[in-house]
Amino acid sequence: MKTLNLAVIAFLSIVVLGCKGDKKEGKEYENKVNEEITQETTEGKEETTKVKTLAISLAPKSESQVSGNVTFTEEGGMVTMVAYLSGLSEGEHAIHIHEKADCSSEDGKSTGGHWNPTMEPHGKWGAQEGYHKGDIGNFNASGDGKGSITFATNEWCIGCGDDKKDIVGKAIIVHQGIDDYTSQPSGAAGSRVSCGGIIQ
Numbered sequence: 028m029k030t031l032n033l034a035v036i037a038f039l040s041i042v043v044l045g046c047k048g049d050k051k052e053g054k055e056y057e058n059k060v061n062e063e064i065t066q067e068t069t070e071g072k073e074e075t076t077k078v079k080t081l082a083i084s085l086a087p088k089s090e091s092q093v094s095g096n097v098t099f100t101e102e103g104g105m106v107t108m109v110a111y112l113s114g115l116s117e118g119e120h121a122i123h124i125h126e127k128a129d130c131s132s133e134d135g136k137s138t139g140g141h142w143n144p145t146m147e148p149h150g151k152w153g154a155q156e157g158y159h160k161g162d163i164g165n166f167n168a169s170g171d172g173k174g175s176i177t178f179a180t181n182e183w184c185i186g187c188g189d190d191k192k193d194i195v196g197k198a199i200i201v202h203q204g205i206d207d208y209t210s211q212p213s214g215a216a217g218s219r220v221s222c223g224g225i226i227q
Contacts, residue, residue: 078102079185083223085199087114088135091220092172097199099185099225106183106194108163111175112201112221115168121206121216122176124161125198128224135219138198140212144191151208152180161197165205186227199223 079101087093092114100107110122126139141149142161150158160182168174184192204217 081185081195081225081227083199083225085110085112085201085221085223086130087220088130088133088222089203089218089220090133091203091218093201093221095201095221095223097223099183099194101183101185105179105181106185107177107179109175109177110166110199111173112168113173115172115174115201115220116203117168117170117172119165119167119205120174120220121165121202121204122163123159123200123202123206123216124163124194124225125200126161128196128198128226130198130222130224135200135222138200138219138222138224142194142197143212149208149210149212154208160191162206162208164208194225195227197225199225 079099081099083097083099085093085095085097093112094114095110095112097108097110100109112120124142126142127137129137129139131137141159143149143159145160147157147159149162150156152158152162152164163176163178166174166176182192183194186195187193199222200219201221202216202218203220204215206216
């Protein structure tokens with residue numbers, strides 16, 4: 028009888044120890060799976076923060092000497108525009124995105140009106156009354172005719188195909204005067220003195 032009891036105890040010990048070993052192996056496998064998931068998630072985040080850059084040149088229009096360059100950078104859902112201009116008269120000037128990347132006319136009017144895919148009234152960017160997606164605003168030029176502006180928004184994208192956000196196929200226009208943010212439909216900013224098509 029004692030022999031039988033010892034045999035049963037020995038058998039149960041083997042089963043219990045065996046189960047513990049299985050649990051340990053299962054836990055190690057679970058950690059490996061979590062590491063793989065974390066790695067995949069991290070890789071996914073890297074893809075979403077991919078940087079897109081688009082640089083364009085601005086050419087004089089309306090018998091001006093205004094030229095420059097604009098760089099658009101998209102990262103993490105934000106597009107940042109940095110523009111450098113020269114040949115301007117001293118003071119404030121308006122800068123907008125217009126409907127078409129067509130700078131063929133001498134007066135820049137081949138670009139159409141302000142880019143306004145949401146059919147809002149013209150206004151200052153962020154105004155509750157409404158504003159165009161192309162209503163960037165005004166910037167200052169110094170006495171030597173040079174000026175610059177930096178603008179960032181999550182309401183634009185570069186080549187995403189969304190008609191309400193995609194700036195590709197539009198144009199940057201610099202005006203001789205200032206945008207008063209109230210006159211419709213363009214802010215009474217005066218002649219178009221420089222133009223650049225936003226083309227990939």
